[in-house]
Amino acid sequence: MNFQTEQLKLRPFEPEDAPALRAYLNHPKLSGRRYVPHGFPEEVPLSLNQVEGIIKNWGEKESEAHLAIELSGKGDLIGHVEFEWRWDPQAPWISVVISRQYQRQGYGTQVANLILEYLFEYTPAHNVSGWMADWNKAGRAFADKMGFKESGRSRREGYREGSYFDGILVDMLRPEYKARGGFNYGAGR
Amino acid sequence: MALGGKLVILREEQPEDMPRLIALRNDLETQAWSKTLPPDYTDNMSLKRFEAREMSFDPMEGRFIIISRENGEFAGSISYTGLHPRWSATIGVVIIKKFWGTGFALDAQEILLKFLFAELGLRVVRLYTHGGNPRAVGLAQKSGFKVSVRQREAIFKNGELYDNLVMDLLREEYFELHPKLVDNLPALP
Numbered sequence: 001m002n003f004q005t006e007q008l009k010l011r012p013f014e015p016e017d018a019p020a021l022r023a024y025l026n027h028p029k030l031s032g033r034r035y036v037p038h039g040f041p042e043e044v045p046l047s048l049n050q051v052e053g054i055i056k057n058w059g060e061k062e063s064e065a066h067l068a069i070e071l072s073g074k075g076d077l078i079g080h081v082e083f084e085w086r087w088d089p090q091a092p093w094i095s096v097v098i099s100r101q102y103q104r105q106g107y108g109t110q111v112a113n114l115i116l117e118y119l120f121e122y123t124p125a126h127n128v129s130g131w132m133a134d135w136n137k138a139g140r141a142f143a144d145k146m147g148f149k150e151s152g153r154s155r156r157e158g159y160r161e162g163s164y165f166d167g168i169l170v171d172m173l174r175p176e177y178k179a180r181g182g183f184n185y186g187a188g189r
Numbered sequence: 190m191a192l193g194g195k196l197v198i199l200r201e202e203q204p205e206d207m208p209r210l211i212a213l214r215n216d217l218e219t220q221a222w223s224k225t226l227p228p229d230y231t232d233n234m235s236l237k238r239f240e241a242r243e244m245s246f247d248p249m250e251g252r253f254i255i256i257s258r259e260n261g262e263f264a265g266s267i268s269y270t271g272l273h274p275r276w277s278a279t280i281g282v283v284i285i286k287k288f289w290g291t292g293f294a295l296d297a298q299e300i301l302l303k304f305l306f307a308e309l310g311l312r313v314v315r316l317y318t319h320g321g322n323p324r325a326v327g328l329a330q331k332s333g334f335k336v337s338v339r340q341r342e343a344i345f346k347n348g349e350l351y352d353n354l355v356m357d358l359l360r361e362e363y364f365e366l367h368p369k370l371v372d373n374l375p376a377l378p
Contacts, residue, residue, distance in 0.1 A: 091343040127343040152338030155357050156313040163378050169338050
């Protein structure tokens, strides 16, 4: 399959992406939703060296994929998407990150649709899950719009602005994906 | 000093425990894993895993053998993994069938929870099980765990599709259930 729409394409990360990746990961509004390895505190700015390490780490792991989201034509790096099936290819996980300045323009929807198409039409996925913090209202609304259903709240996943927060888990089953019309459902395709 | 309870004692693993641990893992009923593992593990594999452990002042997991307080007989294994210091960990317990229904598992679980909350100062303890394992759910509920996430049809085991369950127990809930214990850990929010 082609991992692209008219507006964007998904491609592997390369070492030279580090400065652009670092620039958007360090935007304060993205803290808590960067989806980078847990060893890095969510709120603390990342050095170029650390981001180079993250790209290297992403490229070495099996049973997971981390793709750069690039605008067609311009070549701007506008975010990243990851999906992993380490535990069980029947129940993979997905997360989408769009850099601050490119949010709310439909790019996340296009990316999520591409990955759902891949997981449900090229792998044995039956349940695709995602995760976001309970304060991430935009993330929750996005999951809703994509057709994910809330599967629960893992209590006390973290601490932010002086309060505990929960992790909201959402999932979509293969019959639900089919019922919404498969990959033809996606906006912008 | 080993960790002692009313019925059982938790002690460190020793090389001579490996055959018994392998017997637990090679029995589909006791392997306590939410996807089926091949029942072909050898004592040698287990010994290598044992020998791979290194002395550390920052271990992210703890593994204990459960023995009967009365006669020292091997009864099973209990562990915590994925430690986030002063925050969270995930526990897992396996008991040989001979000791099912004796209260050994609950006693072992309570000893470990006391260690995690009173010694390690965790804010939440989690565990994973699935909808086809009501014994595990019941055991967790006896210690105060609640089902917080029900990821639909994410587990295939015993020829059946089950929900993946995340259960959690908050620090405050634990101390409320153990009024004789005093919580001196500084509160966060």
